[in-house]
Amino acid sequence: MRSKKEKLVSHLPDVAGNGLVDRRALLGRGMVFAGAAAAGVGSSLTGAAAEPLAVDPWSMEPGAPIPPYGVPAKYESKVVRTLTNPKSEPRTSQARTPHHLLDGTITPSGLHYEPSHSGVPDIDPEQHRLLIHGLVRQPLVFSLEDLSRYPRVSRIAFIECAGNSGALYTAQAQPLNVQAIHGLLSCSDWTGVKLSALLDEAGIDPRAKWVLAEGADASGMSRSFPLAKALDDAMVCLYQNGEQVRPSNGYPLRLLLPGFEGNMNVKWLRRLKLVDAPIMTKDETSKYTILLKEDKAWQFVFPIEVKSIITRPSPGLTLKGPGFYEISGLAWSGNGRIRQVEVSADGGQSFAPAVLQEPVLPKALTRFRAAWQWSGGPAVLQSRATDETGMVQPSRAQFVAERGLRGNFHYNAIASWRIDQAGEATNVFA
């Protein structure tokens, strides 16, 4: 057998410093990658493998029944959300998505991130109602059966908590991984009714300029959002990834405001009130304001700014010796499509464009991939996203210069993983 090190050879030119190689490597042509062992001595072109595969025990006996509702393999028990409040004590809870263990762009519904302010309510769908009232011609109450009669639309959309990556609002980098830092982010195929259709039926009073959305959880989570958003792409969602919205994601009804910060996508939706100005609810005044340097702040800045993270390599996923690695991650913007992601292996001194996985959809996670030949020496991996409006993810220095470190929300600076000579990745500020 060839040793692994011998095989870790690139045949394609570098496109940026410290081993970033031509994207043709991602097609596999002209590259020798990584892992396979030769199947044995004496093998020949006639196809006789000298060392046939062992016949494993699971190939020699009938397998298990197919369950009515499938679950992950028992060997994947680590692929779960981390919980900040597993006993649901009377405070907020967060469940974080393990992006370092996932791939693709759809987040499995069972792993969708979730903050909640008072636990997951057990809502009887037969009893649940949605009220639309306030500055309307005719207040209306909808049962779920009523709503199921309306035309539906689907869209793949990310939701990101305003506080995602808030752990990077510190002077010193903490030893945290993707899930701990960036896990308040997920992406689903959402299906529901366009809010504009419901408002059209209720009849909008010309004085209406904002909408209050309220959840049926005990905290009565509520936020105000502009009527223009309601008439643009807002949806009242009944389905997530094909099936009914999961309990922790708002069953039986969730508001979707594509691209807006997570908490505004009100779960367990029970009430929408058309009003002439923001209501200044507890949830929009006590939190979710973007503090800037010194005495200033931004209030009611709703769209998530352009952002990206590298999910692999990342802390906990140790590199197994020098050679080829795919750098893979996620990029997104609340303002539309991702236009470009660039990747650096030398801490931002040089960047090369990554490949974007098609289809690139507006306000959805976009998977990017780049080809990297790790020399075995130290490296700092970064990704920098640009959206279709031309907004570019800022460096940490730029971000801190503008906003300082007092805040908790909307952190979107370029993030860095340092790779040491043992192949371990660490969160660093670079």
Added chain:
Amino acid sequence: MRSKKEKLVSHLPDVAGNGLVDRRALLGRGMVFAGAAAAGVGSSLTGAAAEPLAVDPWSMEPGAPIPPYGVPAKYESKVVRTLTNPKSEPRTSQARTPHHLLDGTITPSGLHYEPSHSGVPDIDPEQHRLLIHGLVRQPLVFSLEDLSRYPRVSRIAFIECAGNSGALYTAQAQPLNVQAIHGLLSCSDWTGVKLSALLDEAGIDPRAKWVLAEGADASGMSRSFPLAKALDDAMVCLYQNGEQVRPSNGYPLRLLLPGFEGNMNVKWLRRLKLVDAPIMTKDETSKYTILLKEDKAWQFVFPIEVKSIITRPSPGLTLKGPGFYEISGLAWSGNGRIRQVEVSADGGQSFAPAVLQEPVLPKALTRFRAAWQWSGGPAVLQSRATDETGMVQPSRAQFVAERGLRGNFHYNAIASWRIDQAGEATNVFA
């Protein structure tokens, strides 16, 4: 309160017979739909609803903890696969997707359809190997860790069993629903390694023209497919809808041959052998041949032909009185993108184009929607898909004239649901 019947009024013109109305109805503008009840007398434009919503018990107490891995709401316990062999007796098993209860285009992994020939093997991912051998320069064996080093791609793709809709190969229509007739069909976001990259590393002997794929289940499920497909879009998949492939869908490794009949997407993949001609395995000679009328048959016809089904309304989803309904369904083709879906409410006498949910992806399920104003009288609903190669789904009469009714596989004729005056839908041949 207004009665429901009063509200079921369309303001848009018909576009085909028996109540199909303009697609603008799907935007909600100018339509009064269905369900909402006025919120009470005395309500006014100042927003004071005279009849406030009841405060439900789940809004008055803290909710449940967020689970590490979420599951559907307990109220949705009917949204499960139906099983033909729940005790895993020594014969084939089928689990069917409940498309009448789903929406969007992604199938939840727990509800992905599954046939198996000998149950679901319990494969230890540490022990599992993939062998590539036969007409190659260098046979190779891959562990999962080896494979995880290779570049990855993602794509949303449907898989449909060759025998899906086989229940329509009868002279009389059976009283079955979407799940029972068309449930061997699903769609996921698949991520893995391009098979071409692995073959490139093994080195393809010029004599190689076909590939044998073999599963690690006890039945040793195996099929031959053209090398051209391996070098085109074939993938060796590690991830399904973001997470590791589920056990009943091939954990830890599944072959994906986009657009090819389901069984060829070999689950629990353990071996790929490059050969100069089809192997004629038991699985490709005893089954999966398309019988035509009289003495002829098609062998090795792999791509799924253009097809569509209406999932709503459909049997079991009783219409609740005359008025607006969205007709919704799924269309797909193993040859590429769906170009058009047309819908009929009068048994095929007239058709109107449906709206296709973007993004329309090649070899993926495409959700279509049409607007229907049900008069309360009898109707026969049909959908007819056309793919980007120009192939049009045949009528049942055309299909039967060509293929007869001897077969089991690749049934793709236009399907019909009859709606009676009670709003019940029934499988009929029309």
